[in-house]
Amino acid sequence: MTKRSRTPWGRLPAAVVTLAVAAPLAACGSQASTSTSSGGGARITVLRSTGAIFEPLYIAQQQGYFKDAGLDVSVKAGAPDTSQNAPSVLNGEAQFAMTDGSGFLKGAAKKLPIRMVSGLVSSTAKGARTEGLLVKKGSPIKRFADLEGKTVGLPALGGNVHFVAEYLVEKDGGDPSKVKFVALPVTSLNDAVSTGKIDAAYTFGAFYAAGQATGLRSMGNGMNELPGIPQGVLFSSQKYLSANAATAKKFIDAIAKALTYANEHPDAVKTIDKKYTQLPADYIDKSSIAHYDKNINTTLVRTMITKMNEYGLLTSAPKDDALYWNQAPTVTSSS
Template sequence: MSPVLQPPPRRTTRRSVLAGAVALIAGGALAACGGSSGTASTKAADGSTTVTVLRSTGSTFEPLYIAEQQGYFKAAGLTVTIKAGAQDTSQNAPSVLNGEAEFAMTDSSGFLKAAAQKLPVRVVSNLQAATTKTPPSDGLLVKKDSPIKSYADLEGKTVGLAALGGTLQFICEYSTKQAGGDPSKIKFVALPLTSLNDAVQQGKVDAVYTFATFLDAGKAAGLTAIGQGTNALPGLPQALLFSSQAWLAKNADTAKKFTDAISKAIDYANANPDAVRAVDTQYTQLPADYIKNRTIQQFSAPIDTGVMQTVITNMVDFGLLKAAPDSNSLLWDQAATTTNSQ
């Protein structure tokens, strides 16, 4: 999860947020469809194929830099430029569609919103997904004496989020539904990420959903974590890579070399957590103590197709998607898949 997402404070309805988000994604991306995303890859002076990838501004991009550092890109004949993309990663779609980048990162909700608008983008690889193999790095926080003891108790309550309509709102609603509650009776409000813990401590909201160092800080300050965070749905994509359908059609060999290099980097990252910490130190704004002590979440390349369908069905049910995207228009035909997330 991106630890530097800091949207301005606002109070709004789920319907208005969804409409605004979809308008931004669709408007920018459709205007870009006349660009060069379908052109063939270009060559560098040394004969390697040049590729640009837009990463998140927070974290979970560590395998990209590890692939570069370990020489996996070079061995594949690729010269890869890694650049910070939009703070809201769902807004990276226009850059991919107009040819500014061949690949970009987002999360499951960001990608599905674009896909639901029939934008010609495809997932090429997962980077990280929720898993019960490691402790949750995100979660719902309440005051120690709160009457909220489970997600079912959120009915009629106000929950603060750093951004509305995304994966964290989805998992909050999903966990409420799984606990037997009614997600439609929760009021979500957007607050600056750095003020979430204070907001619940001061009683401005009944609960907050936060992540990374902010989750740890909240628990250290006496707040109580409820549930299992995104681990409640193992296989839920927290970070994935996508490209344009047109570019993939003309550059399948390059795309396969890129995703194979990422897969090797994921294996290396999982076996060498200090390499992940080194990337965090150089490229993130995470505090040094947090980087040193945090549990390194597992990375994974395959997309769980069953979980993706669960996400789609529930996002439509919760009003986070106006309509379900065509399941045949989500994944690149060479993307690694699974149905056995744990």
């Protein structure tokens, strides 16, 4: 399939364009060294998503994994479109931030000096679905090709769910360029489908479970069609990592422990969701949690780059040496 001539800037929010302009200025003032707290621990700020997949960050705090590693970590909510967290990392306001795989690739395609340091969640066939496309129960939309000419709501344009939605339309024989994608707050997507403001919504986490609980119908296998796609990753600036490799390694090792704990203690994950999301507790209690995974599948990331470039969601196709920290837990697959 040849790359489409659609201009990617027309499909992405204005804030993403701003990121490309602001980042070089931010990089000039990047703070490479880590300060220490009054207790002597290396002080780190990490920006989380406002939607989901951030739970292991709080688990690492609660279980003392950061403290045991000599780290004083503050977790703060980042931008609604997590790809916009890059300027904060580049100018030293935060040392690490999370985004989805596509959000990171948007920054890498603009040659921002950022690197993935750890995975959080990847698509997997293990366990119950935790993301997908939702439509009204009686909707005439029965397959992804039926989305041609329809309006689909997304948490952000250009992110993982945008990429996967286009991929699934194409895989089903449809033309993704004929689908209108719009960005809405993740908390509003289900209501927008129910009231007919949009024809369908692609959502995730507890919001996906909540939509099903209200009677919306889920379609297809979602990201399970591409097992290994990074749904959540942590990244930092290349300058910070070069100057603070030992501290960064302690941080990702603490995160790895938290990911294992989260997989073994789903109730702990749901307790955090009840505190930091706007969803009713009963929806959260009934929902399935994601399968957390530190590994970043470089084979699937390369597939994302190729397809996103075709769809006009990336401005270029970055090479592997512009993507990963040299101590990041990466794996390859034959997928």
